[in-house]
Amino acid sequence: xxxxxxxxxxxxxxxxxxxxxxxVSLEVLPGERRALIGPNGAGKTTLFNLIAxxxxxxxxxxxxxxxxxxxxxxxxxxxxxxxxTFQITNLFPDLTVLENCLLAVQAHTPTRFxxxxxxxxxxxxxxxxxxxxxxxxxxxxxxxxVKNLSHGEQRQLEIALALAGRxxxxxxxxxxxxxxxxxxRLMAGLLRRxxxxxxVLIIEHDMDIALELSERVAVLHYGRVIADGPREQVKxxxxxxxxxxxx
Amino acid sequence: MSPEFWxxxxxxxxxxxxxxxxxxxxxSLIFGVMRIVNLAHGSYFMLGGYVGLxxxxxxKSFTLACLAAAVAIGLVGVGMERFFLRRLRxxxxxxxxxxxxxxxxxxxxxxxxxxxxPYTVPIPALLTGTTRLGGAVFPIYRIFIVGVAVVVGLALWxxxxxxxxxxxxRAAVDDAExxxxxxxxxxRVSLAVFALGAALAxxxxxxxxxxxxxxxxxxxxxxxxAFVVVIVGGLGSLPGAVAGSLLVxxxxxxxxxxxxxxxxxxxxxxxxxxxxxxxxxLFGRA
Amino acid sequence: xxxxxxxxxAAVVVVLAVVAxxxxxxxxxxxxxxxxxxxxxxxxxxxxxxxxxxxxxHAAYFGVGAYAVAIMATERQAxxxxxxxxxxxxxxxxxxxxxxxxxxxxxxxxxxxxLALGMVIWGxxxxxxxxxxxxxxxxxxxxxxxxxxxxxxxxPFFYFCLVSAAVAxxxxxxxxxxxxxLGLKGIRGSESRMQALGYNVWLHKYAAFVISGVFAGFGGTxxxxxxxFVSPNDVQLVTSVETLLMVALGGPGTLIGPALGAGIIVFLxxxxxxxxxxxxxxxxxxxxxxxxxxxxxxxxxxxxRRR
Numbered sequence: 001x002x003x004x005x006x007x008x009x010x011x012x013x014x015x016x017x018x019x020x021x022x023x024v025s026l027e028v029l030p031g032e033r034r035a036l037i038g039p040n041g042a043g044k045t046t047l048f049n050l051i052a053x054x055x056x057x058x059x060x061x062x063x064x065x066x067x068x069x070x071x072x073x074x075x076x077x078x079x080x081x082x083x084x085t086f087q088i089t090n091l092f093p094d095l096t097v098l099e100n101c102l103l104a105v106q107a108h109t110p111t112r113f114x115x116x117x118x119x120x121x122x123x124x125x126x127x128x129x130x131x132x133x134x135x136x137x138x139x140x141x142x143x144x145x146v147k148n149l150s151h152g153e154q155r156q157l158e159i160a161l162a163l164a165g166r167x168x169x170x171x172x173x174x175x176x177x178x179x180x181x182x183x184x185r186l187m188a189g190l191l192r193r194x195x196x197x198x199x200v201l202i203i204e205h206d207m208d209i210a211l212e213l214s215e216r217v218a219v220l221h222y223g224r225v226i227a228d229g230p231r232e233q234v235k236x237x238x239x240x241x242x243x244x245x246x247x
Numbered sequence: 248m249s250p251e252f253w254x255x256x257x258x259x260x261x262x263x264x265x266x267x268x269x270x271x272x273x274x275s276l277i278f279g280v281m282r283i284v285n286l287a288h289g290s291y292f293m294l295g296g297y298v299g300l301x302x303x304x305x306x307k308s309f310t311l312a313c314l315a316a317a318v319a320i321g322l323v324g325v326g327m328e329r330f331f332l333r334r335l336r337x338x339x340x341x342x343x344x345x346x347x348x349x350x351x352x353x354x355x356x357x358x359x360x361x362x363x364x365p366y367t368v369p370i371p372a373l374l375t376g377t378t379r380l381g382g383a384v385f386p387i388y389r390i391f392i393v394g395v396a397v398v399v400g401l402a403l404w405x406x407x408x409x410x411x412x413x414x415x416x417r418a419a420v421d422d423a424e425x426x427x428x429x430x431x432x433x434x435r436v437s438l439a440v441f442a443l444g445a446a447l448a449x450x451x452x453x454x455x456x457x458x459x460x461x462x463x464x465x466x467x468x469x470x471x472x473a474f475v476v477v478i479v480g481g482l483g484s485l486p487g488a489v490a491g492s493l494l495v496x497x498x499x500x501x502x503x504x505x506x507x508x509x510x511x512x513x514x515x516x517x518x519x520x521x522x523x524x525x526x527x528x529l530f531g532r533a
Numbered sequence: 534x535x536x537x538x539x540x541x542x543a544a545v546v547v548v549l550a551v552v553a554x555x556x557x558x559x560x561x562x563x564x565x566x567x568x569x570x571x572x573x574x575x576x577x578x579x580x581x582x583x584x585x586x587x588x589x590x591h592a593a594y595f596g597v598g599a600y601a602v603a604i605m606a607t608e609r610q611a612x613x614x615x616x617x618x619x620x621x622x623x624x625x626x627x628x629x630x631x632x633x634x635x636x637x638x639x640x641x642x643x644x645x646x647x648l649a650l651g652m653v654i655w656g657x658x659x660x661x662x663x664x665x666x667x668x669x670x671x672x673x674x675x676x677x678x679x680x681x682x683x684x685x686x687x688x689p690f691f692y693f694c695l696v697s698a699a700v701a702x703x704x705x706x707x708x709x710x711x712x713x714x715l716g717l718k719g720i721r722g723s724e725s726r727m728q729a730l731g732y733n734v735w736l737h738k739y740a741a742f743v744i745s746g747v748f749a750g751f752g753g754t755x756x757x758x759x760x761x762f763v764s765p766n767d768v769q770l771v772t773s774v775e776t777l778l779m780v781a782l783g784g785p786g787t788l789i790g791p792a793l794g795a796g797i798i799v800f801l802x803x804x805x806x807x808x809x810x811x812x813x814x815x816x817x818x819x820x821x822x823x824x825x826x827x828x829x830x831x832x833x834x835x836x837x838r839r840r
Contacts, residue, residue: 355812
């Protein structure tokens, strides 16, 4: 029996008196596409921060491919194949698009400690970086400085960075945030073409895109999972309808 | 080492800590509200001492000297914040460099105006001499310093805890953006806190001038002490400033008495220990 | 790119090498001083301009290097190589220990901690009289000789410093364009993103801190030979502050900018002190002027880069 790619057991996170994440248990199998939806403030991004290691849990356990990573720092989890994107674009604004991608590519290689040769003397790295950019249709923008990119292009770069490290588990935090409907369609197209071997957990506000990209959906409300199953089942769940329509 | 030695040294440490508290409390609040390092804080201390010296010599009144120094340097603080620091709102490094620039200017101005000789601020006869308490001898002036620090500490605590202004300051320390969002005029709070910090530092300078003296270089000499207090006590925390001041005062004093060649080291060791365990200081928050 | 910059730097080095024997003694010594201080400024740029860590205690490593040479040269009559190695190794050790404390902190805390640590070294220099002769300083550091080469004359010593500065610049220049250097720029840009990508950010910052300290220490060793005299003034807060200004003035994150800034400050300081004693006043004014009107420094402004 294969270990789940990601497994959460009773994960909690409290901020003072507020339980942002309240006993979330989840299992995502390798290669699965799972959407995480819920109203604003339901705790979705906080959950991502916990899974990625940006925040420590108050209680519960997190496992990646069967390995307990509850206390592990972010870079240890990344080494195990975890990658994430940020809801609020988090790139390297003063560096070029290519340099951004290079950072992602070299992160898991010993080359990141190389100090005596210029970056451009590592053709393998440059190749991988350019390939990652091309797969997200940013191939022509290599020399552009990131802060000069449009919002849509930056969101694409967000994903390119996460993919460049060849992850096994990908956490996508609202990839279409701030995009126009046309741009969202493009983004959805890109995401549909992701390598099927990658396990993807996606937070998405746009219900249509969320349901389109994933087979199973988990619904978060006030830090708790109130529904978790195939998308048709969740779509028809009266409790889910209530929190979205009633909110 | 006789018990008299320990008692005397402890008391010296506490009184030096009291002086540091006057400096560090303002510095800590400024950090808390504005998130900047004010490298001119030592300059406020030194300038306060010099201004107090001049006023004390002219008017023969120690009280007037303290008042004049606090007001004068408070105004300097207002000027710095309002016309210079505010221009760089949000740019931490820029603001820090600005305060450095001012610190250098103040140091040279002090040299220009008051010359290079060290002075001692004349203190009222009432506060000179010593007194016997429980078999040990204590200089009255040092008791006075501790008294002033206690009064200031209590006053700050009361203001912060019981008044509306204090609540606004605490809100700004907690989360400046949120505070602005609920209608607190954060720039005005920043200005007030900055001026208060400057005034307290100046007061410390006058009082310190009575037993440590006022001399060129006092600004950069006292600055790291104030910093270690805030690092150890925690940013933006009044109880932290108290704990830090006492700790630093005692450790520095005992360090100087017992290991004179390694005196700064005794400052370094507790700081190192505390940072290893709690990087945000004893009472600080991340 | 580096090709063009390396060519430019090589040209500058050649020009300086050719011009040196023709210069009168005073400008030559100032130029020598500018080269030495330039190494210090560049070392701080690696930490501040490239990694984004603002340190106010950099004079500490400079001072450790200088004192090591001074003590070894005057008391043990140690040769050039031994002194240089000792100076650099001790500076590295100091940075290694201080880094353990400082790197845990960020932003404001980091600034304060590095300041306090810098003062610790000053305090040791001032109070550990049996080792450092305290306030009197250590005098009589002889100009070195490298085997048969006597470097004591102003021109040979200048060449020695020129070569040293060029080597230091080349090594640091390679560092900042290497993958590791790119990582530092990433940390400056967004630490959280670097964490998410899988970098052990603490380790990279720590390495940058120690490397920066090594080069600062190297500058300090040359300083001891140049000045012939090392005192607590070389490790005082004002020295760290001046170094920070050199970086800000020249342009953080450009390497050559801070070296240029060092040159400007050295010449300004010596020029100004002929006419007035108010150097600190002017330095303070320059500081404020740079921060308010040219925050990306001279080189940054020339490159049209807004930080």
